[in-house]
Amino acid sequence: MKGCPMLYSFTISPKKLLTKFTTEIPSSQMAFSCANCGLCAHACPRDIDFGAIFTASKKNYAEDKKVLKKYGYGGVIFHQKSSFSKLFSTTKKFTTGEYTHMAFMPGCALSSYSPNLVHTVFNYLQSKCSGIGIIQQCCGTPTRVMGDMAQFKIYHSQLEADLDKMGATTVVTACENCFMSIKTYAPHIKIVSLYSLLAQIGLPESAKDRHKNTLKMALHDPCPTRYEKEIHKDVRTLLAQIGLPFEEFKQNREKTLCCGSGGMLELTNSALAHEQMRTRANQTECESIVSYCQSCAESMSHGGKNGVHLLDLIFNPTFEMKQKEQGTLKKWYNRFTSRQMISALKDNT
Ligand code: SF4
Ligand code: SF4
Structure with missing residues (x-):
């Protein structure tokens, strides 16, 4: 094993x-x-x-x-109550357009990391998929992985009810945990990975070949989507399009390793979590590790390397190849800011 x-x-x-x-x-x-x-x-x-x-x-x-x-x-309860509160969650539906049945769900970790990145991605999606809506909400994974299925069902129903109110029958996820949670527990909803959608609609012209002179990075595949071959392929297509030199971990795709933050390990067994972060981060000589899960990127930084999110490489031309360290308070503030930015969006009637 x-x-x-x-x-x-x-x-x-x-x-x-x-x-x-x-x-x-x-x-x-x-x-x-x-x-x-x-x-x-x-x-x-x-x-x-x-x-x-x-x-x-x-x-x-x-x-x-x-x-x-x-x-x-106790920490999970606080996180989940806050995540599902009106202070940090919201939805915006648009009335006209070909894609009003779609909703973009950035997920908790990305909203906590960068409201600007969330909204840059969303603006781009809107320019390509007119009428797509947005939902800032948690998928309830932290509660589920702790085994509290009764409470998970309550949270999951809240998410489904919000999607239903939006008329969203297709959800586009940036987070691999959201992807698997909705795919498993709401099979009537069509789930699309943001990375597959981007491979399909194409990247902004300005992103193409932007990283051909960037130092080589290692690519970490997140573990929830270990069997999602299409996502693995599409992510590699995107990396090729931005010109990033990258190498594969020996254990990649369906053989990928946990980054150390799966199963809420940082809370339940913090020593083990940090050991795993270091183990994974040191399985490559590369100083930077790119992933398509914000929690994975943060784990790689905690493991001693430079964790990078693929979305920064595509949508953030001023990204300095290093994520800024942010404390818990700042992350909640970011989520609140992202929520406010969604609330301020005007319908396109
Ligand atoms: S941590 Fe992963 S490999 Fe180990 S027992 Fe749990 S699921 Fe299996
Ligand atoms: S954060 Fe860790 S556990 Fe979560 S998806 Fe990434 S590799 Fe898996």
């Missing part, structure tokens, strides 16, 4: 551990150390899925909120 961030912290033999699970359940510490990255299910020739075992255990442990609190659930 090479590449699992946690198994070898608990056993020297995954096989023995599996035998143990025939008579006893995983400890809460073990279950909440799983990053839900899905690598084990992919790697095991005998279809043994430790991730599924730990996910089931988390759901059982989540029945007892005292156990959840031990693993930092």
